[in-house]
Amino acid sequence: MEKFPAFCTTLIGSMPRSPELLELKKQSVYDENKKAEYMAKAFEETKRIVELQKNAGIDVPVCGELLRDNFVSFVAEKVDGISLMSMDEILEITANSDEFKESLNQMDASDNSMSNPICTGRIDTDARLVDEEVDMMKEFSGNDRYKITIPSPYILTRSMWLKEVSQSAYSDRKELGADVVKLLLNEVEHLIASGVKVIQIDEPIVSEVVFQKPGGDNSFY
Amino acid sequence: MSEKVKIDQELKFASNLLKPILAKIKEHEDVISAMHVCRGNWTTDESVLLSGAYDKLSKFFSGLKVDMLALEFSTPRAGEVSELFHNNLLAKKIILGYGVINPRTQTVEDVDEIVARVEKVLEFLPPERIWLNSDCGFATFCNRPLNSYEIIEAKLRNMAKAAEILRGRL
Numbered sequence: 001m002e003k004f005p006a007f008c009t010t011l012i013g014s015m016p017r018s019p020e021l022l023e024l025k026k027q028s029v030y031d032e033n034k035k036a037e038y039m040a041k042a043f044e045e046t047k048r049i050v051e052l053q054k055n056a057g058i059d060v061p062v063c064g065e066l067l068r069d070n071f072v073s074f075v076a077e078k079v080d081g082i083s084l085m086s087m088d089e090i091l092e093i094t095a096n097s098d099e100f101k102e103s104l105n106q107m108d109a110s111d112n113s114m115s116n117p118i119c120t121g122r123i124d125t126d127a128r129l130v131d132e133e134v135d136m137m138k139e140f141s142g143n144d145r146y147k148i149t150i151p152s153p154y155i156l157t158r159s160m161w162l163k164e165v166s167q168s169a170y171s172d173r174k175e176l177g178a179d180v181v182k183l184l185l186n187e188v189e190h191l192i193a194s195g196v197k198v199i200q201i202d203e204p205i206v207s208e209v210v211f212q213k214p215g216g217d218n219s220f221y
Numbered sequence: 222m223s224e225k226v227k228i229d230q231e232l233k234f235a236s237n238l239l240k241p242i243l244a245k246i247k248e249h250e251d252v253i254s255a256m257h258v259c260r261g262n263w264t265t266d267e268s269v270l271l272s273g274a275y276d277k278l279s280k281f282f283s284g285l286k287v288d289m290l291a292l293e294f295s296t297p298r299a300g301e302v303s304e305l306f307h308n309n310l311l312a313k314k315i316i317l318g319y320g321v322i323n324p325r326t327q328t329v330e331d332v333d334e335i336v337a338r339v340e341k342v343l344e345f346l347p348p349e350r351i352w353l354n355s356d357c358g359f360a361t362f363c364n365r366p367l368n369s370y371e372i373i374e375a376k377l378r379n380m381a382k383a384a385e386i387l388r389g390r391l
Contacts (some may be wrong), residue, residue, distance in 0.1 A: 053377060071358065
């Protein structure tokens with residue numbers, strides 16, 4: 001680890017997306033012609049984010065995760081067998097109570113601005129997750145000092161398992177977890193072969209396991 | 222089933238999923254594995270977020286062959302770094318990605334305050350095993366950015382300045 005200085009500085013991953021980028025993302029879902037424009041804009045904004053970090057003196061920059069809906073749910077766009085669902089859709093499927101809706105209000109999570117990846121079929125364990133991010137970081141960092149982030153197999157499995165839907169493909173979340181591990185093993189092999197030297201696994205949800213009050217609803221989005 | 226048993230079983234499930242991924246990275250000596258664990262940063266409303274010191278996760282962390290823990294420490298809800306290292310051997314093996322800037326506030330952290338806080342970590346770890354990072358991302362959810370780029374840049378500059386000062390003292 002000699003290549004990294006003492007008190008090496010880095011970030012955790014995500015950066016704000018511009019309204020223009022978010023609008024192009026929305027349009028590109030319905031209009032194939034907008035996809036190229038969206039990717040070009042993401043490329044340009046990622047370049048600026050890397051430059052911002054370098055100019056500020058950051059040793060190991062990150063890409064900003066601009067192409068992701070969020071640090072976990074983006075897998076729905078990449079992996080067959082995973083679909084993005086809003087809180088409203090989940091509430092409808094699970095016939096969740098008014099009490100749960102109220103808890104979303106209290107947790108500042110009821111505005112449907114945060115989507116969830118849900119397992120709706122057998123997942124494609126050969127799918128690639130962050131190829132574009134690696135390509136951009138290789139180009140903009142100019143060296144191999146950058147960090148790539150991937151979601152943890154636990155947060156993915158826990159988030160994606162919705163019994164009412166996922167049981168069409170997997171008998172239980174343990175079986176789903178085994179395929180999630182395969183997906184991420186394939187991704188990690190690919191990242192290493194591509195020359196990535198720092199791989200961060202995002203696993204915030206273990207906090208909920210230990211810090212959540214007993215009987216509390218899901219408090220992590 | 223008691224809450225403690227449920228928690229232990231759930232952490233075991235999590236650990237069993239993580240181990241093969243970390244083992245794969247470990248096969249390559251020149252690749253660093255890091256794990257980021259925070260308490261959720263989807264909102265600037267502090268009252269709804271989780272809080273608690275990392276000592277409750279130290280056993281979980283100790284069981285994983287991960288090179289770096291990238292953790293949040295810039296706010297009181299995270300507890301002290303001494304609690305992370307209490308009664309375990311984590312300080313002997315890990316790199317700590319020490320959270321020194323809060324993505325959810327507009328106050329730009331003072332350079333000297335960052336330096337002073339990192340100096341406390343030096344009681345546990347050598348300089349080459351201390352990294353400095355933000356507590357979390359600045360826009361974990363694309364529709365909920367937590368700060369402006371003007372503030373973000375100022376925070377990053379101060380974090381980098383603090384690192385320079387600390388290196389100068391070596």
